[in-house]
Structures are given as C-alpha cells and as structure tokens.
Amino acid sequence: MAGSGTDDDPSWPDKRQLDNCRRCPLWEHATQGVPGEGARTASIVLVGEQPGDEEDMLGRPFVGPAGKLLRTLMKEAGIDAATAYITNAVKHFKWEPRGKRRLHKTPAQREFDACQVWLETEIATLAPHVIVALGAKALVAVTGRRITIAAGRESTLVREDGTRVVATFHPSAILRAPDHDRRAELREIVRADLETAARLAKKSVPRPVSDRRVAAR
Numbered sequence: 001m002a003g004s005g006t007d008d009d010p011s012w013p014d015k016r017q018l019d020n021c022r023r024c025p026l027w028e029h030a031t032q033g034v035p036g037e038g039a040r041t042a043s044i045v046l047v048g049e050q051p052g053d054e055e056d057m058l059g060r061p062f063v064g065p066a067g068k069l070l071r072t073l074m075k076e077a078g079i080d081a082a083t084a085y086i087t088n089a090v091k092h093f094k095w096e097p098r099g100k101r102r103l104h105k106t107p108a109q110r111e112f113d114a115c116q117v118w119l120e121t122e123i124a125t126l127a128p129h130v131i132v133a134l135g136a137k138a139l140v141a142v143t144g145r146r147i148t149i150a151a152g153r154e155s156t157l158v159r160e161d162g163t164r165v166v167a168t169f170h171p172s173a174i175l176r177a178p179d180h181d182r183r184a185e186l187r188e189i190v191r192a193d194l195e196t197a198a199r200l201a202k203k204s205v206p207r208p209v210s211d212r213r214v215a216a217r
C-alpha cells in the first residue's frame with residue numbers, strides 16, 4: 001500500500017505524492033500535503049474538510065485544537081485509535097492572510113473535486129465499515145449528496161460501495177459555538193454520533209477483499 005503511484009496513478013496518497021500533487025492550485029500557498037493517518041486495518045474512517053494552520057505546519061491531520069477535541073471525543077465514545085483512520089477531503093491548507101495570521105478559507109468545489117481521487121483511494125484501500133463525515137463539506141465529499149448535517153443525522157446514509165456513513169458536526173463547530181449551552185449540546189451530539197459509528201463498526205461484517213476497490217458514486 002506504500003505510495004509507489006504517481007500523481008496520475010494514485011495507488012495510495014502518501015506524503016511525496018501529495019506534496020507533488022498539482023491537480024489544483026492549493027499546493028502553491030500550503031506548506032505541504034497532509035496525508036491521512038491511522039491504522040491500515042481501520043474499521044472507522046473519519047473525514048474532515050481540510051488541514052488547518054497547525055496541520056499544514058506539521059503535515060499531520062487533526063493535530064490542532066479541533067483535532068485535540070476530536071481525539072478526546074473519540075476516546076469518550078470508545079473508539080480506539082488503533083481501529084481508526086483520520087483524513088481530510090482536501091489535502092492542502094487553503095487560507096487567506098489576516099494580519100499575521102493565516103485564516104482558514106473554505107476550498108472551492110472544484111478543489112474538493114480535484115482532491116476526490118485521493119480520498120476515494122484511501123476509502124477503497126481501507127474498506128472501512130463506517131465513515132464519519134465531520135461537517136457538511138466532508139459529507140458532500142463522502143456521499144456526493146448536498147445535504148445538511150442535521151438532515152444527514154436523521155437519515156441512514158450508505159455509499160454506493162455499501163459503506164455506512166455517519167454524519168456529524170465538525171469539532172470546530174463546537175469550538176466556535178456562541179455560548180456554553182450550545183457548546184455542551186454540540187459536544188454531546190458529536191460524542192453520541194461517534195458512539196453510533198463505533199457500534200456500527202462492531203456490528204459490520206468485513207467485506208471480502210475482492211469487493212474492496214468498488215468505485216464510489
């Protein structure tokens with residue numbers, strides 16, 4: 001699974017491949033590509049939107065404030081890091097300057113589309129039992145459906161390759177919540193959704209290897 005593929009033949013999105021990716025212009029202002037991270041036998045894949053400032057500097061996903069919260073909530077929900085893989089729909093940090101700070105800027109749909117091949121390669125190779133979409137942008141990338149997180153949470157979401165999808169709020173929505181009550185409410189929702197994912201992952205029967213590289217969508 002090690003990344004022997006080229007940008008035209010993405011066998012696995014490893015660091016070198018992502019650093020060399022020119023499928024969209026985001027590489028120009030990012031420090032580096034940020035690959036997913038976690039167990040190659042993961043039964044749960046968690047997908048965020050794009051790396052943030054700290055992730056861009058360190059080259060690792062979800063290591064900043066939102067990532068720390070996500071990892072705490074995963075632990076509370078009983079998701080063992082050894083059974084999980086964490087990645088993003090877009091692998092380069094898109095930002096705009098605000099004084100000395102680099103502010104997160106939501107990638108354009110064409111940038112999500114350009115990066116889709118890397119995400120699909122990760123999903124097809126890992127063949128997880130469950131994918132957790134963190135936020136609406138990740139939900140579109142994972143399901144191809146433009147629905148809100150609220151609607152996604154009320155539906156049974158299944159990709160064309162048969163993988164169950166659990167929609168939940170992005171941990172940064174908890175951090176940005178306007179007051180303590182909303183923060184506590186969102187935190188509880190995300191924790192409960194992660195518990196659902198853990199339960200689904202335990203119940204699922206692994207798909208046979210021959211069935212794993214099913215094209216999504």
Ligand code: URA
Pocket residue numbers: 048049050051052055060061062063064066067088172
């Ligand atoms: N937010 C994301 O969606 N992904 C990260 O890696 C960090 C913050």
